[in-house]
Amino acid sequence: MTYACTAIDSDGFILESHYNTIPSLFPSALRSEVFALLHELDSLPQNAKITVTTDCALLLSLWSLYVEAPFIPRMLNESNHLLWSSLRYLVSQKNLDVTLIKVPAHADDAxxxxxxxxxKAAHTDSSLSFQLLSEPIAPCILQFNSLSVDMNIRKFIRDIFDAKSLLTLVILPRFNSNSSIFDIDWACTKFCLSNNKQIFSHRNGRSxxxxxxxxxxLDMLPTLTTLQRRRPHLYDPSWLCPQCNSFPETLDHLWTCPYILPDFSLFNTFKTLLLDLRSKYLDNxxxxxxxxxxxDSFVDEFTAIDCWKCDPPSISCLRLARELIPMSLTGFLRTYFSPSTIWSILxxxxxxFHFDLYVQIWLCRSIFxxxxxxxxxxxxxxxxxxFGPSPISHPSSINSPDSSAPSLATVSLDSWVSWVYSYIIRGGSWISHLDFWRRLTVQPLLRISFE
Structure with missing residues (x-):
């Protein structure tokens, strides 16, 4: 990021112009404006009087709220609260008289x-080297890997725990027993799982x-294979699917069971629901x-994605049935749509689709x-x-030496640090910086200093 400012005298003549780069921490246009203002005030002598013109209306409103008015705790919930604290300190210590004036943006003001x-010139000037004006002045400064956290602290702490929780989830063996966890779009999966909290809450009768x-x-439905593993004294380990009596009743077998009643087939129902989901996605x-x-080839390319191959079902298809969004699906769509559009459509x-699986397949199977x-x-x-032995370990958590399951050696247990670190530097949400291959050389460190 960069900032620029120009000092003029009372007659409108330019006295000095300055531009520089600033650290790309929590990048935003407002942050550049605040940095420029901080630079100007830092260069003023004691008891100076200055009029600042800006085209940023938000800067004016926040200035009156966080600098001119008495301190309010709400400021600590804002991004750039360390910069606002520094501005308050400069104005108070130097006894500055500052007036901010709004000028219209894009109005061809010279x-x-x-x-x-x-x-804009600062972006291409390779000779620039940013020097921090001074340490931020604030009652409490939170640092993550030596980077000051200049945002809502409560939200930042929550983001850290969310990132660690997601990493704990994705490295579970049950998610990589058949293929790599890298084939799953975890950001989109998390969005779809968390975006319908009210829809399937316990309060509306859908517990x-x-x-x-x-x-x-989590592959924890009480299928026969799960029950055989948990209570082998009740469920004979040699029993096969109660419906087709041909294959073990695993989670994937629920959708592919060949057993056919006169008016009902689990597999045909699954295929119908999946193809209906594909049609709805295409329409949207x-x-x-x-x-x-x-x-012109978009429809053909979309329908050819492997997650729609259901006869026999591909690994991506079976993962989609578990609400694990395949990377092949979102990777194709990212060529044409923004991530937010993709997530909202999916x-x-x-x-x-999962409610139909629950009603039309799982409930019917449970009755049988x-x-x-x-x-x-x-x-x-x-x-x-x-009462008997009741092992609860997941089958995929015990891998044979010749298992073809991908190794988790490439997944760093401190990947969450990389996500949060990138989120601080590049902005956006930490979920948009998922990177399972990157391992930071710095140790995760959350430090709090008090002034």
């Missing part, structure tokens, strides 16, 4: 255009569906505003499975009274 040109989604994601994509014009239809249990003499009374 001086405003001059300053804009200086700021069972809420539990279904969580167990589906074709009606959305793309970054570039969609080619979200609601995917939620409805209940009657099958009764036929085997496994009643609720037997379940509650039978």
């Amino acid at each position: 001086l405003n255009n001059h300053v804009d040109a200086l700021a 069972a569906f809420c539990a279904f989604r969580i167990k589906l994601l 994509l074709l009606s959305a505003t793309p970054l570039i014009s969609l080619p 979200d609601t239809p995917l939620y409805n 499975f209940h009657h099958w249990e009764l036929a085997q003499g496994i009643t609720n009374k037997v379940k509650s009274s039978a």
Whole structure:
């Protein structure tokens, strides 16, 4: 980022112009404006009087709120609160008389255009070397890996724990038993999982569906193979799928079971729901505003993505059924749409898809499975009274030496530090800086200093 400012006398003659680069921490246009103002005030003598013109209306409103008015704790919730604290300190210590005036932006104001040109020139001036005016003046300064955290501190702490929690989730063996975790778009997956909190909350009568989604994601649905692993004294490990009696009833088998009733087939129902999801996505994509014009081949290329291959289902298809968004899907769409557009388009239809899986497949299977249990003499009374070994480890957490599961050696356990570090430097959200391959050489450090 850069900033620029020009000093003029009372007759309108330019006395001095200055531009420089500033650290790209939490980048924003407002931050550049505040830095320019901080530079000007820092160069003034005691008891000086100055009139500052700017085209940033937000700078004027925040100046009156955080500098001219008495201190309010709300300022600590704002981005750039360290800069605002420094401005308050300079104005108070130097007894400055500062007046801010708004000039129209893009109104062909000569001086405003001059300053804009200086700021642009700073981007190409390789001789610039930023020197911090002074240490930020604030009652409390939070640092992350030696970088001052100049944003809402509570939100920043929450982001750290969110990033660590996501990393803990994605490195679970259950997510890489068949393919690499790098094939999953975790940012989009997290958005879809967290964006419907009210829709499937416990308060609206859908607590069972809420539990279904969580167990589906974590591969913890009580399929026969799961029950055989947890309670082998009740469920014979040699039993196969109660419906087709041909394959073990795993999570993936739920959607591919070949058992067919006269008017119902699990596999055909799954294919119908998946292709319906693809059609809804296509309709929404074709009606959305793309970054570039969609080619004539867009529909054919979209329908050819491997996550739509359901006969037999591809790994990406089975992961989509678990609400794990394949990277192949979002990677293709990023060529034509912004991430926010992609996420908003994928979200609601995917939620409805899983609700249909729950109603049309899982509930029907559960009714059949209940009657099958009764036929085997496994009643609720037997379940509650039978105590035996109950291992709860996930099957994919125990890998044989010749297992083809990808190694997690390439996934750094401190990757979350990289995400947060990039988020500080480059802005945006930490979720947009996921990088499982990068390992920082610095140690994660959260430091608080008090003045």
